[in-house]
Amino acid sequence: MRVALDAMGGDDAPGVVVDGAVEAVRTIPGLSVILVGDEEVIRPLLAAHGIAEDHPALSLFHADEVIGMDEAPSVALRQKKKSSIHVGAKLVKQRAADAFVSAGNTGAVMAVASVVLRTLEGIDRAGIAVPLPNNTGGLTVLLDAGANVSVKPGNLYQFGVMGAMYARHFIGVENPRVGLLSIGEEESKGNDTIREAHELMTRSSLNFIGNVEGKLLYKSYADVAVCDGFTGNIALKVSESVAGMITGFLKEMFAGSWRGKIAYLLLKKDLEAMKRRIDHAEVGGAPLLGIDGAVFISHGSSDARAIRFALAAAKKFIDQDVNGFIRQTLAENRGLLEVRKEEKPPPPPGVWDRVRGIIGLGGDEKKTEGDL
Amino acid sequence: MRVALDAMGGDDAPGVVVDGAVEAVRTIPGLSVILVGDEEVIRPLLAAHGIAEDHPALSLFHADEVIGMDEAPSVALRQKKKSSIHVGAKLVKQRAADAFVSAGNTGAVMAVASVVLRTLEGIDRAGIAVPLPNNTGGLTVLLDAGANVSVKPGNLYQFGVMGAMYARHFIGVENPRVGLLSIGEEESKGNDTIREAHELMTRSSLNFIGNVEGKLLYKSYADVAVCDGFTGNIALKVSESVAGMITGFLKEMFAGSWRGKIAYLLLKKDLEAMKRRIDHAEVGGAPLLGIDGAVFISHGSSDARAIRFALAAAKKFIDQDVNGFIRQTLAENRGLLEVRKEEKPPPPPGVWDRVRGIIGLGGDEKKTEGDL
Numbered sequence: 083m084r085v086a087l088d089a090m091g092g093d094d095a096p097g098v099v100v101d102g103a104v105e106a107v108r109t110i111p112g113l114s115v116i117l118v119g120d121e122e123v124i125r126p127l128l129a130a131h132g133i134a135e136d137h138p139a140l141s142l143f144h145a146d147e148v149i150g151m152d153e154a155p156s157v158a159l160r161q162k163k164k165s166s167i168h169v170g171a172k173l174v175k176q177r178a179a180d181a182f183v184s185a186g187n188t189g190a191v192m193a194v195a196s197v198v199l200r201t202l203e204g205i206d207r208a209g210i211a212v213p214l215p216n217n218t219g220g221l222t223v224l225l226d227a228g229a230n231v232s233v234k235p236g237n238l239y240q241f242g243v244m245g246a247m248y249a250r251h252f253i254g255v256e257n258p259r260v261g262l263l264s265i266g267e268e269e270s271k272g273n274d275t276i277r278e279a280h281e282l283m284t285r286s287s288l289n290f291i292g293n294v295e296g297k298l299l300y301k302s303y304a305d306v307a308v309c310d311g312f313t314g315n316i317a318l319k320v321s322e323s324v325a326g327m328i329t330g331f332l333k334e335m336f337a338g339s340w341r342g343k344i345a346y347l348l349l350k351k352d353l354e355a356m357k358r359r360i361d362h363a364e365v366g367g368a369p370l371l372g373i374d375g376a377v378f379i380s381h382g383s384s385d386a387r388a389i390r391f392a393l394a395a396a397k398k399f400i401d402q403d404v405n406g407f408i409r410q411t412l413a414e415n416r417g418l419l420e421v422r423k424e425e426k427p428p429p430p431p432g433v434w435d436r437v438r439g440i441i442g443l444g445g446d447e448k449k450t451e452g453d454l
Numbered sequence: 455m456r457v458a459l460d461a462m463g464g465d466d467a468p469g470v471v472v473d474g475a476v477e478a479v480r481t482i483p484g485l486s487v488i489l490v491g492d493e494e495v496i497r498p499l500l501a502a503h504g505i506a507e508d509h510p511a512l513s514l515f516h517a518d519e520v521i522g523m524d525e526a527p528s529v530a531l532r533q534k535k536k537s538s539i540h541v542g543a544k545l546v547k548q549r550a551a552d553a554f555v556s557a558g559n560t561g562a563v564m565a566v567a568s569v570v571l572r573t574l575e576g577i578d579r580a581g582i583a584v585p586l587p588n589n590t591g592g593l594t595v596l597l598d599a600g601a602n603v604s605v606k607p608g609n610l611y612q613f614g615v616m617g618a619m620y621a622r623h624f625i626g627v628e629n630p631r632v633g634l635l636s637i638g639e640e641e642s643k644g645n646d647t648i649r650e651a652h653e654l655m656t657r658s659s660l661n662f663i664g665n666v667e668g669k670l671l672y673k674s675y676a677d678v679a680v681c682d683g684f685t686g687n688i689a690l691k692v693s694e695s696v697a698g699m700i701t702g703f704l705k706e707m708f709a710g711s712w713r714g715k716i717a718y719l720l721l722k723k724d725l726e727a728m729k730r731r732i733d734h735a736e737v738g739g740a741p742l743l744g745i746d747g748a749v750f751i752s753h754g755s756s757d758a759r760a761i762r763f764a765l766a767a768a769k770k771f772i773d774q775d776v777n778g779f780i781r782q783t784l785a786e787n788r789g790l791l792e793v794r795k796e797e798k799p800p801p802p803p804g805v806w807d808r809v810r811g812i813i814g815l816g817g818d819e820k821k822t823e824g825d826l
Binding site for chain 2: 215216217228231232263264265272273295296297298299300301309311312313315316317318319320321322323324325326327328330331332335338339341342344345348349352353356359360
């Protein structure tokens with residue numbers, strides 16, 4: 083199992099990335115890593131770890147360019163074809179690697195992976211899946227967390243399939259509950275796209291539980307919460323923001339008085355355990371699901387440990403054949419999107435009415451209702 | 455200053471609502487409250503508080519019907535015209551009251567208030583504004599938090615005006631920083647609606663600071679964060695969900711061992727202070743901004759104290775003439791939306807190009823970029 087690793091991606095690259103790779107090949111049996119990046123920079127780092135050039139599990143593949151963390155993905159995609167992200171994706175394309183891991187520019191990884199590797203047959207758009215902690219100590223997979231600003235109902239259904247197979251075969255949830263992140267539980271809530279996706283998913287073989295309100299996201303109500311990338315990105319980032327604010331208040335409290343300092347000493351271990359429960363480094367980054375190949379995106383601030391977890395995750399994703407199960411689930415539901423494709427050249431009125439009847443299309447719902 | 459109060463709205467109505475009203479008129483000088491609801495139920499509750507029928511500051515106005523917390527707003531709007539929500543809104547319409555407060559069905563309050571009271575001249579849609587705590591101890595106003603699932607760029611601009619005047623004249627922020635909640639800081643990020651709103655707000659008299667990413671929502675980066683009601687509702691509810699999960703973990707930690715119990719005793723006061731910082735009961739509920747009249751929506755779980763705060767907030771909103779300042783700001787920017795209205799019947803090509811030039815309309819941006 084060979085994983086191509088973007089040595090140049092991340093806030094502290096290439097140092098911590100190389101550290102993580104070395105840790106990973108030393109601790110994860112069956113894993114070999116191809117470090118992709120500037121060989122002149124990386125070679126001495128490997129030497130410092132005592133890694134020989136002919137190491138059986140850790141090799142180096144040169145890439146001329148580096149995409150900065152703040153570069154526009156569309157520009158990077160077109161103008162930096164020799165970047166470590168391009169080269170890493172191409173290694174997967176050419177089956178020289180089974181998976182690609184990067185802690186670099188998320189938008190660039192998505193764009194390059196989508197173009198170089200393409201999506202799985204039957205998947206129109208790839209989506210970023212982020213496993214979020216929940217109140218039971220389990221995980222809820224949020225997707226899409228930012229790859230697609232606007233989506234069609236069929237995309238949301240496909241995200242559901244991808245998320246469900248990831249939850250089942252990677253996280254290990256027997257029969258994942260798939261929901262649509264929306265503003266109310268009732269089927270009529272949300273926008274037209276969500277309502278149509280609701281209908282599609284109801285007819286699919288997924289264990290679809292309907293709409294999931296924001297208030298239930300961290301309550302283990304769903305194993306997979308599906309949404310467009312705009313909503314998912316807001317949900318994810320706002321979550322981090324709230325958690326950051328509360329953590330800040332707690333730090334102030336513990337540092338602000340002698341009582342706080344004593345309490346901190348009493349609670350140190352429990353606070354560390356709590357941090358681990360909330361922290362998602364241990365999950366190993368976010369997979370870009372739906373790509374023909376395995377692509378994992380790590381947080382830009384990843385340390386060596388996070389890189390090691392991401393490499394382990396990429397290996398597990400391949401070992402468990404998550405993509406194979408996505409393909410299989412799409413095949414099980416093969417007819418589902420066909421009805422919609424047939425709609426495009428409008429059939430004669432009688433048939434049209436029958437199609438509307440079959441797929442349950444109703445009138446447009448009032449749009450000013452929301453829950454507070 | 456008379457505030458109509460929905461006596462029948464809220465999880466613990468009418469008991470805690472009457473308690474809150476009694477507390478309010480006893481502690482807030484210049485406030486009088488009209489309790490709206492079933493007089494046979496409310497009269498004995500008032501009597502129990504020793505409130506006489508001819509009390510100068512607390513009166514009773516009968517309403518035959520009650521809208522349940524889970525009733526569909528559209529149905530309630532049309533079929534329960536004698537509800538306490540309808541009657542309360544009508545009291546404001548007829549200038550028998552200056553403001554209306556309800557802890558009842560949020561969707562129904564929005565729908566009834568919009569229909570009975572209408573929006574201010576120049577405002578097309580009302581929006582729910584929720585003041586969120588931030589890391590500096592200040593507040594960031596999120597709107598729309600759920601009234602409008604889909605919006606146009608002009609609506610977002612109007613939300614900006616409403617939110618800014620609320621932040622300035624109610625919360626007391628000198629020159630409120632107004633931002634658009636989006637998935638990246640760059641002007642090009644977001645969807646077409648956000649990009650057009652960005653352009654409108656840049657040209658307005660607002661102190662517009664551009665896009666605000668989700669990660670900055672609780673970091674006092676903006677005083678007002680504008681978005682559509684779908685995004686706002688997800689952001690608000692997900693925030694509550696994260697905070698709830700962390701609070702749950704903390705409770706477990708404090709109750710789970712003798713060390714936790716000692717730490718709790720040491721930190722009790724600080725934890726209560728922290729809870730108050732995060733809790734938004736003290737802000738007094740969420741105003742439905744843009745309505746011709748003052749309407750405040752309290753959380754369904756409001757206790758007497760929250761009701762008292764909401765009554766105080768409604769009084770302050772009127773005293774500070776927030777609606778007057780909204781009207782004034784709209785007048786300052788009168789020309790802003792006119793350009794767009796003129797666009798509708800497409801002008802001849804030369805003019806069209808010039809209009810595009812003036813308002814800075816560019817090509818459609820690529821839609822698959824997002825930040826993780």
